[in-house]
Amino acid sequence: MNSFAANSFDLGTMDALAAGNTPLHRLDARAKLLVTLLFIVTVVSFEKYSVSALMPFVLYPVFLIAAGDLPAGYILKKALWVSPFALSVGIFNPLLDRQIVLHLGEFGISGGWLSLTSILIRFALTVSAALALVALTGVNAICEALMKWGVPRPFSVQLLFLNRFLSVLAGEAGRMTRARALRGFRKRKMGIGTFVQIAGHLLLRAVDRAERVYRAMLCRGFDGRIRLAGHSHIGGREVFFVTAWGALFALFRLTNLPVELGYLLTRIIE
Amino acid sequence: MNRPIIEAKELCYTYPDGTAALKDISFRIAQGGSVALVGENGAGKSSLLQHFTGCLLPSAGTLSIKGTMVEGKNLKAVRRAVGMLFQNPDDQLFMPTVFDDVAFGLLNTGTPENELETRVMEALGTVGAAHLRARPPYRLSQGEKRAVAIAGVLAMGPDILVMDEPTSGLDPGSRRRLIRLLKTFGHTKVIATHDMDFALETCERAMVIHRGRISADGPARVIFSDKALLERASLEPPRGYGPTGCP
Amino acid sequence: MHMADALISPAVGGAMWAVSGGLIAYSAKKVREEADDRKVPLMGVLGAFIFAAQMINFSIPATGSSGHLGGGMILSILLGPYAGFLTLASVLTIQALFFADGGLLALGCNMLNMGFFTCFIAYPLIHRRIAGNSTDGKRIMTAALLAGVAGLQLGAFAVVIETLASGISELPFRTFVLLMQPIHLAIGLVEGTVTAGIATLVMNARPEILATAGQEAPAGVSVKKTLLTFGAAAALAAGALSWFASADPDGLEWSMLKTSGKEELESGGRLHGLLDSVQKRTAFLPDYNFRKAETAEPGAGQAWPAVDKGTSAAGLIGGLLTLLLAWIAGLALRRGGVKSLSRYNRP
Known part of the structure; x- marks a missing residue:
């Protein structure tokens, strides 16, 4: 829980x-x-x-x-x-x-x-x-970034839908396990049989939900393709962000700054 | 009477497993009319609603929307004319943000990008949800979800609004706002509901569905004051409405 | 058995990304060809179902430990291998993003370990062949158990190979295999039992769900095609690995020598002694590859070229100082001071 x-x-x-x-x-x-x-x-x-x-x-x-x-x-x-x-x-x-x-x-x-x-x-x-x-x-x-990078649509759209229904299904599963916990006084942990029952019914409900969502999509003209309005664009700030960090990472990778710093410090102390 | 915008003639529907859900349903609904569908659970209300959007097709008889038969080849036209509001807004709001969800139908019907913003914001403005545009649907209250779902349907500019239990899960304040909103709409409305007070406030006509048949059809005030009829259909009269017409 | 970023090298992570990316592209193409619009919401909701079901822990009989559903198998049964793989891959991606389960670089490994072996090997080659469209409970159970065990054994073995190829962990091959395979035998049996249970429940309650899933992929995946794909993937991985290895001299090859050579070092710890004797008694995988390589590496100590006190001290002082500087930079960047979390969690 x-x-x-x-x-x-x-x-x-x-x-x-x-x-x-x-x-x-x-x-x-x-x-x-x-x-x-x-x-x-x-x-x-x-x-x-x-x-x-x-x-x-x-x-x-x-x-x-x-x-x-x-x-x-x-x-x-x-x-x-x-x-x-x-x-x-x-x-x-x-x-x-x-x-x-x-x-x-x-x-x-x-x-x-x-x-x-x-x-x-x-x-x-x-x-x-x-x-x-x-x-x-x-x-x-x-996900939108992945879509723009050409990640196959069935996968990027799948990520969007999964993310959308995560909390809905997690809520359902939470209520089902809570209902079990309230009635299962003696056993604190769920057995495998109970798990199969809960997961199975969760699955049946999930399939029904998918059917209803599909109908709702059809009602608003779904034709197999998910379209998204463009929100984002690449500007000077993005280019700067990528270049600056890229350069820093290269610097960090090629020189061991802390060791250099340590040498400097120990030399000063001596 | 004008030409009816919705007309059912001896419509029957039998599920693949053999259950007869609808039997000999016939009615006409005029342009701009508002009809409440009432009846106990499993009476056939939802099955009938699914026919309006072509998600189910009649096993026998016919249904026409704006003069177009509801059948395989006409589904696109039918779905443009009918806006369907599902019982659970979680089933209807499937896109990542409120804006994307309202835009979903518009993009499917080929709305150009430059018009998109205006039309989405217009629809959101109508239901008072413009401030929610960037939110993901799962972070909305039930009332907000309902409002956004309505905006998604309105944005498509339908002539007919079909609603399945629109007040379920709403708190009294949200329910009141919904009633006020619906009263401002000029659309033809078909509303399936168990909320008799809501039906009485928003609809002028009522159809009682009982075991897959229409058992009564008439002005809402008359139907809802017929106690014997309502009892036969396992219904109760609206609380704000006794047989005498006074609370 | 989520693989973690910290345990893999970029070469291994990159190669596995390439393989999994290829599998995603191939599966996406297949799913698109099926042109079943219904699958768009179905895959999304079923992915969320797997995610939710994984949150429920149950106790495994006779062990007292708890298990959870892996899900690759049940997804394949319901959606077919391609859509099943895409769905599981999406679940793993969300887990990597939201909960940092595994990590982004290791995501490719995880998709392969948990998705590929169940969806493309265990399901079509074992489960479908045994269970088919049978409604017999015993057949369904046998199919799910065997496929569950096979999928997890292969996945666990892949974890071992990926870890060793990365050379970050010191675990010798045999020890690691002996740790991973038996644990995953148990997990595989549990996965099989649960899968069979859920499949039977669905079959009794709503047979049409399984029937439609079965029709859409009548033959499942052919053995030849699968082996070819896997061969191609392996070749790709090997190519990528060798490219990385040659580009980075202190990378892969060195690491592999290093890992294998360790067991020859003076072994004092009791646990190590125990593991060592277990290994010697139960060795079932020849390790001549690693032994041979070891001769080329005279002493592991040499791999760390400068055991120099000066460098060590400088490294320590400098490292701490760097951390301090980063901390100060962070404080300077933050405008409003320390934020309380409650602010973000309005409903």
Whole structure:
């Protein structure tokens, strides 16, 4: 039940955030999507022991969150919460890779710990950037961007429809499971049989709903093609956004700024 | 009487599983008329409404809209003439934003891009929902959803409005706004409803459907004061309307 | 078994994106050819159904753990493989966007792991062949169980391959396989049971839904076509991988050597010892490929060229400083100070 409340909350919150009105919100979805993809690819392209070199990349999600007026705590919490899989796979690295690769005074740090740290940092970076992208843009605008990029229409239209009916179906499923929980006093968790019943009936209702939606579409002249009025355009701001971040990512990728900075600092201290 | 805008002649409909939903339905509705369809659950109201948009086609008999037969080859013309409001607005609002949803029908009928904005905003303005244009439909209240669904239908410029339970799920304030709105429309209206007070306020004529047949057809005030008739059809008279005509 | 961005290299992510993108384009073409307008809303609503059903957790008998529906199989049964794949791919995309499940780069991997193997292998080659249009409960159950297990085994194996090819995780091949496959055997059985249950329920309540779905894809997918497609996809992936690998010398090849070489290092931990002995006893996949490669890599330590105290300290100090600077930049950019979330959540 908690997952329902949480997920519905997320759906609503992400949409509400996307309805904001900062310059970053108004930027064309294609520019934001492109830069975020570039960001993710650059971040994961580092070799596996990279830790310090990844640090400058924090700037991008921080920029999106700050300039986009997004609630930082919420995005961070979500970023930390998801995918136990990454951690469960990464956690073996310290056990398996015990070669000391880094010395800090008396401490030796093994490659495994370093690569685990790297995995977690990559994870936080990619996830927070992706979340910030959606919170700034909204799924619908992202779908439109995909459509303009020539993603096959059956798929992009499918994304739009899925996004539209998510909350409707999630609401139905939530009410059904709540009704079960209220009557199932003894068992806290649902058995597989009950699940099949609930999911099956949810499915039947979904099929009926699809039929009604189809009729509603026919009534308004649907002929198999979904048309969207154009909202967006690429202007100077979009070009600047893409070029500036592209250049920064290239700089971060090709030089290890933190190490340079560290040298500079240690030299000054000495 | 003018030429009827809707005319049904001995219309019958049987579902593929053999259930006879409509039997020998005949009526005429004049241009600008407003008709309430009342009857218990499963009486055949919704089946009849589906015929107006050609989502179901008569098994026997005929139905004509503006002189055009409702049949396979005429569906486009029929659907341009008839605007259908579904019972659950969630079924009807399927596009990503309110603006896109109202524009959906317009784009399908080839409205040029430069006219689109004006016509969408005009329709939204009529139902008092212009401020909702950028919202996704799932973030609207039930009353707002209903209003936007009506705007989507109005934008197509239909002659006939067909509504299935338009007051279901509405709070009293939204219901009142809907009544006021409908009274300003000059369209021919066919409204299926269980809300007898609503039917009485918005329609001059009433048809009682009982087990797939029309069991009574006449002025709404007369039908709704016939207690025996209503009881036979498992209905109750409007609360604001006793047999004597006074509350 | 969502694959995560953090665990894959751009080469693997990119290659899997290419493969999944190809599958989407191909499926979209097929769906368009079917020209069934009804499928537009049906796919959307069924995708939302899978999404909603995945939110419901149920307990798996005798284990105490909880499971949820994968959905690729039931979507294929209801929509056919092409529309089924598109629908599942859309669900995964929304999950990646909204809930950061997996991530954007790993999306291609996830579509392949969870969509391709169920919709294009397990459904047409196993489920349809056994179940056909049969109404016999046992047949339906057998078909769903076998297809469910096969789909998840293949998917889990793909996760292993993708992870290893990326070289981010240190898990040796055999250990990882031994961890993933048995877990997904259980998950596959559960998926099969649930799929069979739902399919039977739908068949009893509304037989016409399944009947129309069956008619639209009478022969399902041919074996030859599937194998050809898969072969082409694999070739494409291999091509992309080698291109990336040659363009980036410290990328793929190096990583693969690295991963495999690890088990030869001094293994002290008890868990590792345990895993190691389990491996040795139950090794069923030859690893000569990896062994041979290992000889070319004398010491794993050399892959980290500069074990230099100066660099390490500078990296640490500089890294922390960079974080601090980013933080300050963020504060400066934010105009109204810290925002409370409640503001955004008006109904």
